[in-house]
Amino acid sequence: MGIRSILSKPFAKYIINQQNQWAANPIPTQEKILANITQKAAHTAFGKDHRFKDVGNYQEFKEAVPVGDYEALRAYVDRVKTGEPDVLWPGLPAYFAKTSGTTSGTKYIPITKDSIPNHINSARNALLNYVYHSGNSQFLDGNLIFLSGSPIMTQTNGIHTGRLSGIVNHHVPGYLRSNQMPSYETNCIEDWEAKVDQIVQETYQENMTLISGIPPWVQMYFDRLTAKTGKAIKDLFPNFSLFVYGGVNFEPYKAKLFESIGKTIDSVETYPASEGFIAHQDTLDQEGLLLLLNSGIFFEFIPTDEYFDEQPTRLSIGEVKTGVNYALILNSNAGLWGYSIGDTVKFVSTSPYRLVVTGRIKHFISAFGEHVIGQEVEKAIKAAVLEQPETEITELTVAPQVTPDTGLPRHQWFVEFGQLPKDFERFANTIDQNLRKLNVYYDDLIVGNILQRLEIVPLRKDAFIQYMKSQGKLGGQNKVPRLSNDRKIADQLIRLKL
Incomplete structure (x- = not known):
């Protein structure tokens, strides 16, 4: 020593x-x-x-x-x-x-x-x-x-x-x-x-x-x-x-x-x-x-x-x-x-x-009165990863989709995977079910047909690096916000989907 x-x-x-x-x-x-x-x-x-x-x-x-x-x-x-x-x-x-x-x-x-x-x-x-x-x-x-x-x-x-x-x-x-x-x-x-x-x-x-x-x-x-x-x-x-x-x-x-x-x-x-x-x-x-x-x-x-x-x-x-x-x-x-x-x-x-x-x-999502916070998002995705442990998450952020082309409004989860889950549909369902358990307001909106189940948008490799670089915030102490109540980040990331 x-x-x-x-x-x-x-x-x-x-x-x-x-x-x-x-x-x-x-x-x-x-x-x-x-x-x-x-x-x-x-x-x-x-x-x-x-x-x-x-x-x-x-x-x-x-x-x-x-x-x-x-x-x-x-x-x-x-x-x-x-x-x-x-x-x-x-x-x-x-x-x-x-x-x-x-x-x-x-x-x-x-x-x-x-x-x-x-x-x-x-x-x-x-x-x-x-x-x-x-x-x-x-x-x-x-x-x-x-x-x-x-x-x-x-x-x-x-x-x-x-x-x-x-x-x-x-x-x-x-x-x-x-x-x-x-x-x-x-x-x-x-x-x-x-x-x-x-x-x-x-x-x-x-x-x-x-x-x-x-x-x-x-x-x-x-x-x-x-x-x-x-x-x-x-x-x-x-x-x-x-x-x-x-x-x-x-x-x-x-x-x-x-x-x-x-x-x-x-x-x-x-x-x-x-x-x-x-x-x-x-x-x-x-x-x-x-x-x-x-x-x-x-x-x-x-x-x-x-x-x-x-x-x-x-x-x-x-x-x-x-x-x-x-x-x-x-x-x-x-x-x-x-x-x-x-x-x-x-x-x-x-x-x-x-x-x-x-x-x-x-940094929360309350486009419909649900007030979903970061801890709830992270607990929900942790439960899904535990269920399908082969899954690797590189980075993620969540935003509301208030005016989709089809269907009801929803939350969009922009996820860069290191390794995709084997059952993508099950993965999304597990996140959604856990988020509903964690947030009664979100659950009420799903039950009341105000929102539909969340949508996962898988992003290509290094998507978040490209996004942060475009904002002049690559590296150091800079962090991607886990949640947004608007589409500013989402509209940039949607271009980088798989």
Whole structure:
């Protein structure tokens, strides 16, 4: 064993002891976070506008700070972009994480000196939790790869600006620098396909032990490795033992990814966002991700069925229940206040607080009042794959077909298969039946002959890659929305059907 793997075990024990302390005291931990961030921001422009000096508890905070998305904070962010200090957080942010939004165009998310540890330490702690519970630390002695965006920064009035993954790349701990791949020069390649090809060239003969990235783009890397060498990943990288992922549900990609590897390996799920690192897997056998209550973020939750109400219920951590869908709201030492991140979550445990991501508050299908969410789609297709395990899903998205040429309206599922199911009709029926069990409104529409059974549209190989490339969103942290309430994506994909 190398020095990294040896030292990681006592360090992991130390971190887990700290983690257990705050996880056992969730309400005081969050109350302390709220007091700290409001006090520190009391003399900022936002703090003065919202009377932070008079905020002494959560109820007073709710009365002072409204909930909103990026547009609600845009006027303040625009002031920060001009170089004005003390607007959302004391001083100027260390970075802007530049990200493309579906409704707000390009977003500039501040990352401050105080919030950087949230991103860096949380990623580190996800790995240390795995080391602690599995006993496996040898992967730290091999080569580690993080498939991410370019680390090249631009300047916005003196504020370094770039993709989150590129920003984080500048803060990889020194003890991991020597075995981090790809090279800095390769990581700076902007064209994703050219970048993946160069990563393949740099890594195919190396001792890769950890690979991290969003599953569809890791799959692309694996496909190109196999195309170049004719070998399964386990034969190229016999010591590859840990896959780290985040950003999407792993289930639809799992079978094909493990087939490419040639064996099943351990995986660690994370929940990072430009707005903050929210949760990570903390066990090997429990459902859900540990919500990071002691990392500079005060969390709020709005029941999703109230989200669009004029006065929705806002809840702190001590008020949430398991099994309820909530919209996630952040208040943080990055200077985000009442910020609706756009994700919906559901708690599976409150001791400690573990959650699963169930979808996007604006990514659903309700063209007929059914309000189908991402979690329901993924559970339904998982059931169909379990029934016909030869089936491999590369990627999928779902949209309504309101005005079909023939028959009743329906949901269209655009699916790129790695391997088609043997019985296609049965596969579609299984999905439909499970979706009806999961969503009573969808079932009512089928029973009432408002909708007909869903339609699966199989797409040709690399259809989603072609689509994302056409949108300038190939690779990096970009993801295909699982659901749409319109036909913008569907009308592009229909041209790529088998």
